[in-house]
Amino acid sequence: MFIDRTKIRIQAGHGGNGVTAFRREKFVPRGGPSGGDGGRGGDLWLEADESLNTLLHLRYNPEHIAERGRHGEGSNCSGREGVDTVVRVPVGTQVFDAPTGDLLYDFTRDGERWLA
Numbered sequence: 001m002f003i004d005r006t007k008i009r010i011q012a013g014h015g016g017n018g019v020t021a022f023r024r025e026k027f028v029p030r031g032g033p034s035g036g037d038g039g040r041g042g043d044l045w046l047e048a049d050e051s052l053n054t055l056l057h058l059r060y061n062p063e064h065i066a067e068r069g070r071h072g073e074g075s076n077c078s079g080r081e082g083v084d085t086v087v088r089v090p091v092g093t094q095v096f097d098a099p100t101g102d103l104l105y106d107f108t109r110d111g112e113r114w115l116a
Helices: none
Strands: 009-011 044-049 063-065 083-088 094-096 103-106 111-116
Touching: 063 083
Parallel strands: 009 063, 044 083
Antiparallel strands: 044 111, 094 103
């Protein structure tokens, strides 16, 4: 089956929440803040791949969400960043915005990447 048009839903990962924590030790009466920042959410990339010639793999897997960042912890520990997600598309693929119909990107070369 040859599929040359499909609609997918993509979403970047949410960032992790920071934490409010205070340093507590026996002989430090007011230790001060020690909370960590939340990790950044993962990005979602579209990448052209000349080994693909159809959008069939996207027709049956229409939702792509990058990994979220982890929450911060005490002792100034920041959360881990989310892993980026790469969606492979054939060379010649055009990306349109669904509500407006505007052309967002046109893949013309193998290995070309676009941050969605």
